[in-house]
Amino acid sequence: MTDSANGETNAPDSDDRRTNEVLRALVSEMLERVREVTRRTSAWSAAERAQAEAELEAIMAHVRREATTERKED
Helix, strand or coil: CECCCCCCECCCCCCHHHHCHHHHHHHHHHHHHHHHHHHHHHHCCHHHHHHHHHHHHHHHHHHHHHHCCCCCCC
16 A cells, blocks of 8 residues: 555555556456546447446456455465
């Protein structure tokens, strides 16, 4: 975790966020989709918005699964 006041990382296992490339890629994809939804929502039909929300939910579920998967120590 990052302390927003001073930008310091205070989680003892912060190296995991750098070593779990799959999770990093998924989080990046999720953020990209969130930004796209934010930018384009007003131009979408109800069906397009529902589809975008479903896709985002699927990505978020994948992030949850990856984040909660136990890893073997190197």
